[in-house]
Structures are given as structure tokens and as C-alpha cells.
Amino acid sequence: MRKFKVCSIQLSSESKVPEKNIEKAIGWLRIAVKEYNPDLIVFPETVTTGFNPGVSKSDLWNMIDKVPGKLTESICKEARRIKKFIVWPTYERGVKSGEIFNSAVLINDKGEIIGKYRKTHLYPKERIKSGGWSTPGRNLQVFKTPFAKIGIIICFDGDFPLPCMKLTEKGAEVIVRPSAFLRSYEVWKLTGQARAYDNHVFIINSNACGKDAAGTNYFGNSMIISPDLQLLAHNNSQEGVICAELRPEKFLSLNYGSGEKRVFDHLKDRNEKAK
Numbered sequence: 705m706r707k708f709k710v711c712s713i714q715l716s717s718e719s720k721v722p723e724k725n726i727e728k729a730i731g732w733l734r735i736a737v738k739e740y741n742p743d744l745i746v747f748p749e750t751v752t753t754g755f756n757p758g759v760s761k762s763d764l765w766n767m768i769d770k771v772p773g774k775l776t777e778s779i780c781k782e783a784r785r786i787k788k789f790i791v792w793p794t795y796e797r798g799v800k801s802g803e804i805f806n807s808a809v810l811i812n813d814k815g816e817i818i819g820k821y822r823k824t825h826l827y828p829k830e831r832i833k834s835g836g837w838s839t840p841g842r843n844l845q846v847f848k849t850p851f852a853k854i855g856i857i858i859c860f861d862g863d864f865p866l867p868c869m870k871l872t873e874k875g876a877e878v879i880v881r882p883s884a885f886l887r888s889y890e891v892w893k894l895t896g897q898a899r900a901y902d903n904h905v906f907i908i909n910s911n912a913c914g915k916d917a918a919g920t921n922y923f924g925n926s927m928i929i930s931p932d933l934q935l936l937a938h939n940n941s942q943e944g945v946i947c948a949e950l951r952p953e954k955f956l957s958l959n960y961g962s963g964e965k966r967v968f969d970h971l972k973d974r975n976e977k978a979k
């Protein structure tokens with residue numbers, strides 16, 4: 705990994721108007737580029753529709769599209785225009801009729817989709833057996849960029865140690881976590897810092913804000929966390945942008961603000977014989 709800058713864009717999304725949400729997101733993207741000139745920009749979970757879309761499963765399937773498709777076309781063009789990498793989360797239409805994935809795509813600075821992740825740990829309310837709409841994904845992948853190896857998880861995935869551990873074992877140096885987090889701030893901050901510390905990686909916690917179609921209020925507070933638990937950037941509860949510079953020396957720091965080096969490695973130091 706080399707030194708680079710990442711922005712997290714925090715915003716609310718309206719139900720039933722994906723084109724309007726995309727236009728709004730691009731507006732915030734241009735602000736982030738003008739103010740910070742980052743290498744990577746991360747958006748919240750399901751930014752094109754909001755987490756709870758307020759429509760039936762069949763109507764949602766008709767509203768969204770495959771990837772690539774109508775919900776990724778404009779942002780890919782913008783990525784090519786501004787020459788930036790973007791993590792773009794959206795519901796994705798599956799091959800089967802009615803099949804919906806909660807996905808996030810990684811777009812490069814040429815406007816090409818170079819990676820896609822489908823949420824593997826679905827929140828109870830979005831599971832089909834609970835009356836929801838999403839089908840879980842199965843693959844945890846790491847994507848190589850010119851500045852870092854990037855892993856992607858989505859919201860509830862971050863509650864579980866295993867997804868981030870597997871991504872780190874596959875070489876991830878930075879893990880992005882687009883979210884529409886609707887529980888407590890304490891859980892949000894704790895799980896973000898725990899995954900960073902467990903795996904010695906940078907975590908980009910990008911949360912939604914505002915109210916969705918189900919009336920749920922999302923509290924924002926997006927944060928960028930270093931491997932030594934430092935909050936490099938922290939947003940409030942309103943729409944906006946945060947930015948931080950990620951430096952590789954943070955991987956070996958024991959405590960931020962101290963010159964002491966970390967001498968342990970949680971992955972390498974595991975006792976595989978313990979039962």
C-alpha cells in the first residue's frame with residue numbers, strides 16, 4: 705500500500721427515485737473532488753434507493769437493474785471524467801426473476817467496474833424468510849488498485865469477525881463498509897474499531913443519514929479508522945464529506961501518538977491447535 709486519500713460521502717436517499725438519488729450523489733462526489741482531491745470515494749449502502757425502499761419485492765426488482773446497468777452507468781461515466789476510484793453500493797437485479805442482491809461495486813478511474821461484492825450477512829429485516837427482499841452473496845474478494853488492496857463488506861457484515869479476517873488473509877489492506885446502520889452509535893464505532901484492530905487494516909465506515917421509506921432515521925457518523933484505532937476522520941449526523949490520508953506506517957504503530965511499534969500480528973499469532 706502507498707499513501708493515499710479516501711473520502712466518505714454521507715447522504716440520504718429517497719424511495720422510488722433512483723435517478724434523483726444518483727444525480728444527488730454525483731453532486732456530492734464533485735464537491736468531494738473539488739475540496740479534497742481523493743484517490744478513492746466511498747458511498748453509503750444502497751445509495752440508489754435507500755436501504756428500505758418502501759416498495760414490494762417485485763416492484764424493487766423492476767426498479768433496479770443488473771450490474772453494469774442503468775444504476776451504474778452515470779457514476780461510471782463520472783468516474784471516468786474525474787479519474788477517480790469509487791465504491792458504489794446499490795441493489796442489484798439477479799438473473800432469476802425477483803432475485804435481488806445488496807451489492808457494492810468498485811469502479812476504477814477509467815470508469816470500469818473492476819469488482820463487485822454482494823452482502824453475505826443480511827440484516828434480519830432484509831432476509832426473504834423474514835418478509836424482506838435480499839438474497840445473500842457468497843464470495844469475499846479483494847480487489848487490487850494502484851494505491852491499496854481493497855476489501856468490501858456491507859453494514860451487518862461488520863458485526864462478524866470472520867468476513868474481515870478472511871479478507872485480510874486474502875491480502876486486504878483497506879476494508880470499506882458502506883452502511884445504512886440503524887442501531888446504536890456505540891455498536892457502530894465499536895465494531896468498526898474492532899475490525900480495524902483485529903486485522904491491522906484501515907476501515908472506512910460510511911453510513912447513511914436521514915430517514916428512509918420505512919421511517920427509520922440513520923445517524924450518519926461515518927468514520928475512517930486506522931489499524932491503531934485512531935479516528936482519522938469523523939462525520940456528524942448530516943449530509944457531507946469526510947476525508948483522511950491513509951499512511952502505510954500506521955500498520956506497524958501500536959498506539960497512535962506514540963512511536964512504539966506493534967510486535968504482534970493477530971492473524972499470524974493465532975494458535976490453530978486451540979479448540
